[in-house]
Amino acid sequence: MKLTLRQLDIFRAIAQLGSTTKASAALALSQSATSAALHELEGALGIRLFDRVGKRLVLNDNGRTLLPKAIRLLEAALDIERGFQTEACARLRVGCSTTIGNYIMPLLMQHMAERAGGTQIDVILGNSTEIARQAAQLSIDVGLVEGPSHQPTLAVQPWCEDELIIVAAADDPLAHKGRLSLSDLQDARWLVREEGSGTAEEVQRWLFPHLGAWRNARQIGSSEAIKRMVSAGVGISCLSYWVVGDLIAEGSLVSLNHVIPEHKRQLHAVYHRDKFISRSLETFFSVTKDFASANDR
Template structure:
């Protein structure tokens, strides 16, 4: 072969950092060694993979085309290397999850995964749907568990489980005694909501189409627990996944409000890059998710 895995590592690290010095540091290499490896890779094939603008190295069209193929090839090589060295079959797994999933579902799956695979190393990043999708597309995460819709052709969405948002308030709130809420009630209420870009907010906006521009939104917060606390203090009403509200409603610290004429149904999905190599760890994680 005219290329080495080390050259591919330098190429991918440079694509990620857009700087040869930071790429070299991430690979524990000297700058000159990393620069030489990248230069040699390009010279061997008579190509350019980056547009050089000052100190910044930005992927050109060919580089963007080669990146996912190089990533998949490198991961297959690492998987084979691990198997040949008789290390753990699973290795390291980088999982991303949206807040509702990460805080209430993913940790349980991760615990079961690690019990089954004692040598495995699993990292869990919790962020909103937009961030998780971007990092999976950029190969910064191996897979994602999301609660919103995505429009990225490079990503594959696998249906996981059904979910539903619930409108809720504090027990002392004037709406707590209502059997059902009308659109007028929704418009007159003060809202504490998730931020734009989150899957929860995406579903909420879709469910309340025609009303959203007129709603009185007092706060937009990134964390479900912060929203629940704000609602408990009487600042307004909220709307979150039923998964996040079960314990609080059972305790009586929050009250579920019925809005039967609005559709709050949604789905949780698993996402992967279409050219992502599915290692033994990824396949086992997917299987565990379907078993939950």
């Protein structure tokens, strides 16, 4: 066999980091050894895997085809090694859109600790678009996102439902107006998530058919910031119940009564179609499924 796991590991590092210099540092190798391994791999396959763009190495079509296959082989080899070691060696990289990462992932990690206490979990936060991109690049094991993913290389699994609600400060005039009309909501001051956010995409899909595009809206890059601003009377918003449930319980926020039918959205787990499903990742999927069953709203 011409190929070696070492060559594939170096190829993966270069692909993910963009240069032999960064890959060398990450792998604790000399740059000459890293470059030589890439040259050996390209020679064994008889193809070029990167385009040289200035000082950067950018995957070409050949490289993009090889990358998921190489990562799958490397992860399978790592799983074999760990099969003869303790579970303390298991590690997962889980990407989360911000709402899930801030409000649901801490609970999932608690359940994961009870089920597989030796598994180490690194949590990467970003909006849904960014997390889907990282899953497609195989830089994370799995992503938990609020909106549907449109990346063709990703497997998408629904795993939990979440309710979106329109909220205002307890002393906001709209909170005491009774059942709000479409006109009331159209004229309100809205605080909304930024473009690329799964929450923003889903809110628009739900509300725009009834209200049209925003007349008076400010974009805020954090659901936590939005709910604090709403409770301070800056405006109203539409957010996940997971985000606002605590302030509703303490009485500083209220769920508005309005004419628009209620809406639940589907949360999704996304991962590359060629992703190797390790035992720790199987356990994580089981934890998410059990969590969804226990918290069905």
